[in-house]
Amino acid sequence: MIKSNNPILVSWIPVPENSDFPIQNIPFGIFSSKNSEPHPATRIGNTVVDLSQLADFGFFDRMGLKDLSCFYASVLNPLIANGPQFWSILREKLSQLFNIENDELQGLEEVKKLALFPVNSVEMHMPVEVGDYTDFYSSIEHATNVGKMFRDPDNALLPNWKHIPVGYHGRSSSIVVSGAEIHRPKGQTKADDADAPGFGPTKLFDFELEMAFITGKKTEMGESIPVDKAEEAIFGMVIFNDLSARDIQKWEYVPLGPFLSKNFGSVISPWIVTLEALQPFRVEGPEQEPAVLPYLEYSGEKNIDIKLEVLIKPEAGKESTVCKSNFKYMYWNMAQQLAHQTVNGCNINVGDMYGSGTISGHTPDSYGSMLELSWKGTKPLKLDDGSERKFVLDNDTIIMRAYAEKNGVRVGFGESAVKILPAI
Amino acid sequence: MIKSNNPILVSWIPVPENSDFPIQNIPFGIFSSKNSEPHPATRIGNTVVDLSQLADFGFFDRMGLKDLSCFYASVLNPLIANGPQFWSILREKLSQLFNIENDELQGLEEVKKLALFPVNSVEMHMPVEVGDYTDFYSSIEHATNVGKMFRDPDNALLPNWKHIPVGYHGRSSSIVVSGAEIHRPKGQTKADDADAPGFGPTKLFDFELEMAFITGKKTEMGESIPVDKAEEAIFGMVIFNDLSARDIQKWEYVPLGPFLSKNFGSVISPWIVTLEALQPFRVEGPEQEPAVLPYLEYSGEKNIDIKLEVLIKPEAGKESTVCKSNFKYMYWNMAQQLAHQTVNGCNINVGDMYGSGTISGHTPDSYGSMLELSWKGTKPLKLDDGSERKFVLDNDTIIMRAYAEKNGVRVGFGESAVKILPAI
Numbered sequence: 115m116i117k118s119n120n121p122i123l124v125s126w127i128p129v130p131e132n133s134d135f136p137i138q139n140i141p142f143g144i145f146s147s148k149n150s151e152p153h154p155a156t157r158i159g160n161t162v163v164d165l166s167q168l169a170d171f172g173f174f175d176r177m178g179l180k181d182l183s184c185f186y187a188s189v190l191n192p193l194i195a196n197g198p199q200f201w202s203i204l205r206e207k208l209s210q211l212f213n214i215e216n217d218e219l220q221g222l223e224e225v226k227k228l229a230l231f232p233v234n235s236v237e238m239h240m241p242v243e244v245g246d247y248t249d250f251y252s253s254i255e256h257a258t259n260v261g262k263m264f265r266d267p268d269n270a271l272l273p274n275w276k277h278i279p280v281g282y283h284g285r286s287s288s289i290v291v292s293g294a295e296i297h298r299p300k301g302q303t304k305a306d307d308a309d310a311p312g313f314g315p316t317k318l319f320d321f322e323l324e325m326a327f328i329t330g331k332k333t334e335m336g337e338s339i340p341v342d343k344a345e346e347a348i349f350g351m352v353i354f355n356d357l358s359a360r361d362i363q364k365w366e367y368v369p370l371g372p373f374l375s376k377n378f379g380s381v382i383s384p385w386i387v388t389l390e391a392l393q394p395f396r397v398e399g400p401e402q403e404p405a406v407l408p409y410l411e412y413s414g415e416k417n418i419d420i421k422l423e424v425l426i427k428p429e430a431g432k433e434s435t436v437c438k439s440n441f442k443y444m445y446w447n448m449a450q451q452l453a454h455q456t457v458n459g460c461n462i463n464v465g466d467m468y469g470s471g472t473i474s475g476h477t478p479d480s481y482g483s484m485l486e487l488s489w490k491g492t493k494p495l496k497l498d499d500g501s502e503r504k505f506v507l508d509n510d511t512i513i514m515r516a517y518a519e520k521n522g523v524r525v526g527f528g529e530s531a532v533k534i535l536p537a538i
Numbered sequence: 539m540i541k542s543n544n545p546i547l548v549s550w551i552p553v554p555e556n557s558d559f560p561i562q563n564i565p566f567g568i569f570s571s572k573n574s575e576p577h578p579a580t581r582i583g584n585t586v587v588d589l590s591q592l593a594d595f596g597f598f599d600r601m602g603l604k605d606l607s608c609f610y611a612s613v614l615n616p617l618i619a620n621g622p623q624f625w626s627i628l629r630e631k632l633s634q635l636f637n638i639e640n641d642e643l644q645g646l647e648e649v650k651k652l653a654l655f656p657v658n659s660v661e662m663h664m665p666v667e668v669g670d671y672t673d674f675y676s677s678i679e680h681a682t683n684v685g686k687m688f689r690d691p692d693n694a695l696l697p698n699w700k701h702i703p704v705g706y707h708g709r710s711s712s713i714v715v716s717g718a719e720i721h722r723p724k725g726q727t728k729a730d731d732a733d734a735p736g737f738g739p740t741k742l743f744d745f746e747l748e749m750a751f752i753t754g755k756k757t758e759m760g761e762s763i764p765v766d767k768a769e770e771a772i773f774g775m776v777i778f779n780d781l782s783a784r785d786i787q788k789w790e791y792v793p794l795g796p797f798l799s800k801n802f803g804s805v806i807s808p809w810i811v812t813l814e815a816l817q818p819f820r821v822e823g824p825e826q827e828p829a830v831l832p833y834l835e836y837s838g839e840k841n842i843d844i845k846l847e848v849l850i851k852p853e854a855g856k857e858s859t860v861c862k863s864n865f866k867y868m869y870w871n872m873a874q875q876l877a878h879q880t881v882n883g884c885n886i887n888v889g890d891m892y893g894s895g896t897i898s899g900h901t902p903d904s905y906g907s908m909l910e911l912s913w914k915g916t917k918p919l920k921l922d923d924g925s926e927r928k929f930v931l932d933n934d935t936i937i938m939r940a941y942a943e944k945n946g947v948r949v950g951f952g953e954s955a956v957k958i959l960p961a962i
Contacts, residue, residue, distance in 0.1 A: 299882035371795025458723035
């Protein structure tokens with residue numbers, strides 16, 4: 115395994131200061147250039163590396179694969195399907211190829227010309243074909259805030275919350291990659307004092323700051339993944355912006371959960387950062403009290419220290435930070451979520467996506483949604499350009515960034531950005 | 539368009555009395571024989587027709603397709619993607635080829651030997667790759683029964699129910715085809731008088747009698763399908779058994795909806811009956827009062843008269859009918875469901891599946907789930923072998939059948955059957 119926190123590793127590809135993509139990261143994504151179809155890639159610094167070109171030149175010939183077709187696919191699913199041992203071998207191989215002390219590729223100008231692209235010259239695509247998408251609700255601060263606002267301030271958490279990593283199925287068709295533009299959705303809403311619902315664009319457009327993991331294993335129906343094996347079934351993670359229409363949600367969600375208030379669009383960061391690359395940043399998580407049922411018991415460092423930030427950029431203005439949070443606040447971790455998802459025999463596929471739920475911290479500036487940040491619109495936020503926000507306005511761009519850092523090594527995700535267009 | 543209720547049409551393939559598959563039906567499915575990979579097929583009587591063989595012999599050469607690859611795929615998605623005009627042309631072509639008055643194929647013994655299979659010699663597979671699956675909740679009798687049992691008998695329907703075709707996203711990975719065996723799921727449940735939840739096999743295993751439609755159109759994000767165009771985007775229908783674990787559901791479903799109580803398995807009938815074949819069986823539906831919002835207003839005969847039946851077959855016993863219902867009872871129809879699904883700009887894909895929700899009628903013997911039939915277990919049902927059922931027992935096989943009939947023509951779905959095995 116690559117020591118992702120090993121600061122001694124240096125690449126012959128230049129890596130700017132504070133880049134999310136040093137040689138310790140080696141994330142995976144799908145890119146296309148002006149002249150090429152979408153193909154698997156990795157990124158070092160501001161350079162995108164076309165894995166299909168490296169495959170062409172035989173660099174992946176001795177990794178135990180039957181054939182090299184996974185390096186030419188338009189999604190990462192076939193590459194991921196090769197399993198966790200292969201993920202490690204591939205990252206190790208790439209780490210060697212781009213190590214400044216290694217001359218295997220460094221000296222081959224012709225290959226470099228074909229395989230390396232400046233990041234601003236390429237287009238990024240959905241990294242995986244998502245079969246099923248689950249959204250969890252695993253931040254205790256977020257669940258508590260929502261409970262305080264909409265239920266009982268003194269009894270904010272529902273009785274099942276500390277026993278179950280509560281989750282629900284979402285729409286996979288509308289998960290898109292950073293850079294998207296999404297129209298404000300229309301739908302039914304009903305004011306508390308109205309007799310009947312009305313129809314129109316949502317007035318309470320929101321984001322939810324989440325991370326999502328992508329599974330790297332296919333199971334059969336009836337099969338469960340034990341909590342202590344769950345991380346072997348997780349390929350990596352992305353930033354996940356779960357766009358939400360709060361007024362539509364309020365009117366529709368009882369009794370079967372959120373539906374049209376969520377399924378019009380979710381936005382991920384384009385590079386999947388592997389769980390392996392995030393290992394050095396593990397930390398203890400919140401204590402779970404009362405004790406969880408045995409199938410959810412996790413031993414070891416439960417959480418990962420990933421710094422999170424949300425910014426809003428008005429049409430003509432500059433970015434303003436509206437939230438700083440951290441993935442380490444999660445009450446339920448990814449292994450617990452996946453063990454729960456499959457404990458009833460529900461089968462999973464390579465490329466499934468699992469959102470964490472909104473990640474809020476303890477302080478009001480760490481809440482992961484406008485609903486919480488503006489406390490239902492009662493406390494407007496001031497942006498750097500002087501304008502105010504209770505919720506998201508038309509032509510605002512919502513940007514989420516995430517990175518882990520330790521011992522001078524930073525492993526990050528880049529960003530998830532989406533511009534909100536007026537309703538059609 | 540084929541006149542699906544035209545009793546004059548007769549096939550040269552024998553069709554037994556009361557068959558669901560006369561020449562007026564022409565459904566589509568995916569089959570494999572001992573020597574062949576899964577391929578698209580249709581069925582007449584008890585004969586399965588391999589469409590890839592008919593394509594080989596040039597019968598589909600003049601239908602305006604760029605190539606014939608859709609007839610060789612392992613799922614129907616590429617065939618369906620050709621659109622509603624093509625669906626009509628293809629059904630018309632097959633209707634001609636198998637018409638007793640047509641000699642084009644009837645006399646070609648060599649082709650018939652390669653293309654026709656007795657239904658009991660083949661295996662049926664999932665007809666489509668399901669991208670996203672939505673489950674609606676559109677039977678007023680079912681929603682009322684559930685409301686009476688779990689909320690307020692005098693105020694059973696929730697305030698949003700008559701305004702919204704309430705629905706939620708489900709798990710597409712665990713939708714399987716008739717003939718499956720599914721293990722009783724395990725999960726968390728909590729008795730009302732218990733302090734904490736326990737873990738074990740569900741004690742309240744249930745079915746839900748549903749129909750599902752399959753979309754035949756891909757839309758872009760931001761696009762809505764108006765209610766009067768929705769049926770052009772629907773390819774056809776199947777029987778849908780939404781297996782449910784009522785005790786797991788009760789503990790988990792607030793506030794985000796059913797999750798593990800539903801996602802361990804759903805079972806469909808293998809033949810997709812086209813909406814075109816079902817046109818002759820349209821009927822008025824229940825009046826909608828109060829009036830629905832304009833985007834949900836449907837004009838014309840809203841419903842389809844499809845007779846539904848559920849049977850339970852104990853391990854060593856015979857089938858007993860436990861429910862007789864009808865698809866015509868639905869309060870919200872498929873066009874309204876699809877218009878609602880997309881009104882916020884949610885994009886759909888070819889092969890998506892949309893369940894109706896449990897279809898209950900007015901009388902206690904027409905309720906579409908054991909929960910309602912046994913009224914929460916308070917009124918056990920007696921089977922023909924003398925045994926009793928409050929819910930489904932291990933080794934029971936649940937069988938659902940459905941057909942429409944008018945003017946002596948019967949167009950049916952065959953069956954959805956699933957055997958429930960003990961928990962692992």
